[in-house]
Amino acid sequence: MAEFVGFTTTIPVEIIFAGGYVPVDLNNVFITDSDPMRFIDIAEKDGFPRNMCNWIKGIYGVVKERKIQTVIAVMVGDCSNTHALSEILTHKGVKVIPFAYPFDRDRESLNREIEKLMRIFRVDHEKLTKVQKEITTVRKILNRIDRLTYKEGVVSGYENHLWLVRASDMMGDYENYGKMARSFIQKIKNSKKREGIRLAYIGVPPIIPDFYDFIEEKGGFVVFNEIQRQFSLPFFGGNIVDRYIKYTYPYGIFARIEDIKREIRKRNVRAIIHYVQAFCFRIMEDIILRDSFNLPILTIEGELPKPLDTRMKLRIEAFLEMLRSND
Amino acid sequence: MLVAGIDIGSITTEALLLDEEKGILGYTIMQTGADSKRTAELALDKVLAYPKKNIKDLSYIVATGCGRKRAEFANQTITEITCIARGINYVFPEVRTVIDIGGQDTKVIRIDEKGRVVEFEMNDKCAAGTGRFLEVMAHALNVDIDKIGDLSLKHKKELTISSICTVFAESEVISLVSEGEELEDILYGIHKAIADRTLGLINRLGGIQKDVAMAGGVAKNMGVVKALENALGVEIKIYVEPQIIGALGAAIIALEKVS
16 A cells, blocks of 8 residues: 655645655644544643644644544645644654745746755656646646636535645645545536635635635635635646746735735626734734735634634625625 | 615624614614523513514614624515625715724725625634723733723823733733732723724725724724724714614615615
């Protein structure tokens, strides 16, 4: 059986597949578990503080419980807590491979990082090109799911989120993921067109399980999931470096703003929901985001993998009431 | 024709009756307690008792507040943010910014000339800067909650409470007491801390737009009102009973539904 390779956020997954390993996005394992609080408990029992990001604790809990031996830790371009997390994992005997997206989006530096991963996983260019081509086919199917959301209105905001967010590891088997995506499209393509206030969801994916359901219940329709779409790497030309240099998420807020502006125009978005994770440095970036778009913005701060509390519900409901009253 | 608005808050519940001319026939304010469903029923019964009416005489009921879903007798539920905006617009049509400080929430709402919400901000999970914060501080200082606002206005020194967290601020207050600081000066610091916290929310909306009004139970505390007026450099309008603004807005929306 192929060895699992865990990672802390989206990495050039093509290399892992080409090396014959099974990529595991540790965030996905954490959040799709029926009892994600268990992983947080594991981390807190080992001394992780209560007042810090629960995604990091969840990742740690998953690595420990699932006995994952190798973890690619994204040290630049994601979360600053990953530094300490990778030190703790190393201390506990896990093999940690650091990966860095260059903050200045420098092509040469990114190329070096990609070459490094290729060396570690013994992947040559020929093998990588073959796998990359196959994965591109899957990415194109995911892109179609995205279009079916904002153009046809037959895919819900939650379904859009789920298909795109899981693209980071394609559930460990890209061929099967492609098949699943195709059959999903067959199933929903003639569904009834969804109505609702067209919303953009920006920021990291929510830790809250009923987030999209509640928005939909109150008359909203998420037609753009910013980071999730980025995780699906919807860039089809060029080589692997071209693709991961176009990817906005790791290159700071300004790279993201450009992408968000383009997409909200294209998707006819009426308002924005900015999700931030409690204790995350990205909360500060809300200041810049609020000044960058000419649309109403609601900022929601989530903490634990638990259903929306009354206060969050109040904000979302009031926000949608506000948008409706100003129609 | 008669309609009712009911605002089930975390600490108090208000019920209000409105006639077809938008005249307030009566209102009541009760402690919410542990059983908000029962309290909502009692509040409605109480407000209906004076004009000798019963629930069948009501053409429409709108419930609001964090316990709004518990009012099973209501025809509709609407968030307090929308209701406060409508309530303030009815009593002060010229107001464009509303600061509502309740038991566990602080909200800053920007409204238009029709009382529609244009933008709003609200404190997150932490109860710092809310009515609960004042209760904890009053308890730590062993002073009646109703007196702390006026006492703070008698301060001589401008003490600063630097902690944002209610728990840390309580420790800071206790330290100030043991250092021999005067009660009035400490209370000034507490009220100033609430004003600063609210200012943070106002700044997220890009500052205030005049006129400014305050609603919610904390609007009865002149220490907070003065601290906010000083921080904002404007006069704040306060309705004769600021706690009923949410219920009033709910009743106005109820009236619109049937007329």
